[in-house]
Amino acid sequence: MSLTTHIRVDHYSAVQLAASAARRTALAAGLTGPLPDRAAVLASELASNVARYALHGSLYVQPLPLRRGVEVLAVDRGPGMADAEQCLTDGYTTGGSLGSGLGAVRRIADQFAIRTKEGTGTLVCARLGEPGDTSPDRAPAVGAVRVPADGEVSCGDSWGVAVTEGAQTAMVVDGLGHGDPAAEAAELAVRTFHRDPGQPLPELMRAMNRALRHSRGAAVALLRRTRDTMEATSVGNVRSLLVAPGGVRQRFGGQPGVVGWNMPEPRVQRVPAQPGIISLLHSDGIDTRWADAPSAFLTALPAPLLAAALVHEHRRSRDDATVLTLGPPRRDA
Template sequence: MFVKVAERSRVAEVRRLAVQSSLAQGFGEQDAGRSAIVATELATNLIKHANGGEIVIGSFDDADGQGLELLAVDKGPGIADLHKALTDGHSTSGTPGTGLGAIRRNANAFAVISWVGRGTAVLARLKPDGQAATKANYLISGLCAPYPGETECGDGWAVSTLPATIGILMADGSGHGPEAHKAARRSIEIFRERAGWTVEPLAQAIDRALGATRGAAIAVAEIDPGGGRVNFVGIGNISAALLDQGLVRRMVSNNGTAGHLAPRIRAFQYPFRGPPTVILHSDGLSARWDLSEYPGLIAAHPSLIAAVLYRDFRRGRDDASIVVVRRHSACPPAS
């Protein structure tokens, strides 16, 4: 859920939607109250310090646990001194200066990244009190924004986690609207039904299943830590990248449209040496990004990577989706 925040009246709407989402996820009254505080502070900060921005309300299920995810992104002046900004009492707007500090105290996982003159992205993840510890060893972040004016997104993403591997799918249904949505959803159904299949036969199965739809661009990646490689198949215009030891390696897709014209479905292998991060996104985001232009982002929480690329590279005239998956050991501890 994406909420533009350009005036103070939107703060109450963000708070209401965050509480509604937390309650739908099984939060109790006290934990929903924490969600209200965090949502209010995030939205208020956008108005006070950035002349507006956008809040993304979603969920998470990974090494951080399960619960409510709140993201705030802006293109404001940025934060010159993050350490000071996180200290209660510090303010640049004449207010009590409890915004980021209150967010960090009430969130179970918190991360922020900012560049002077280039804006800020803030992540807050909240989970219900008493939730059991997770055994997951990966972090997942995905955003899916529909074509302007549409209620259904013609893109879709999914992740399957097995003891030995992590599978990732991105699907971009041809066009936009309900028919594109159906193609993306059908791709996800096949991906989930065949969890554990190697990427090439899995892509072939999706290709066959999409014959009754308008088709889609798809990409399937499998992170294989034991083999030290990412296995990858792409059909059509899905952008894919492997982040490893501070470097970005683009992964290659085959031409075509799954379900209609895919003359060659071939898998490629990409070795890695450190804990890997995989990025897949639809062509609703420009692929002309360069993480070296964003100091610190390559090592940041996957949700911040997804949020910043969405903020700066969404084309605005198409559905737009991105998913970022990282082996948990590659992510710095959330504060």
């Protein structure tokens, strides 16, 4: 699973860095023709907007979660927008520019979402994929951000999502420690997950336990949603929650232990399915206190923007951090 490229937009020089990262990511994802250059334009326009108008902003650039393409997420703690739709209109500007930034992003992207609040900031998700290469109709809206600890090149966290008949299954894994050994354990867990993701959650966990016996070991959380139920199991300190507008609806408890070393018999927790719920998993690189009293703005975000917001606002920079969110089948917003 590819890493997220995190670019702090604390100077206008970050605009070129963002454009280069988006073009490189698009090429690595297999986008063809003019699409890598269009991805660079998305990142350039979003970074320019953050540099010009916002504070404490960042771009997160990465491959799309479930299909071939690139995703650019922009998050800031700026003044927000009084009228987002007006700001998306070509020619509108409050900063003396040509005013084509956000409007151009919405035109170029094949998926676009924006949420803003005055005094809080703005979040934007722009996605660009290869035409005709689409995710399954029953696929959930997926958000995922995976960043290494500051100063690290490899990341000991990873994630996986699988859509099987009648179910959507998600996992987040946190390899013990940092660096290459942790990353190797995490990637081994992801490969094991994808071999047969439709099997019962305890069997998936046991398969990963066997696969990781000669590795560093890991914390793992699995969460599955079907039409009627949500079920989860976890070992170690990866968190699993259900989030809806208005707050956290459910926190699933984890079991102590290490997958690959001393894993207990997996215990599955089940709750009835509810409409409008986002399933959320995150490693301990995210401060768990975010869920104690989250704002209504945060919990109402769509899945991709919720993942970006949690990493941007609640990440522990000395640790690897991964957030994975699954919403209902996507609607462009």
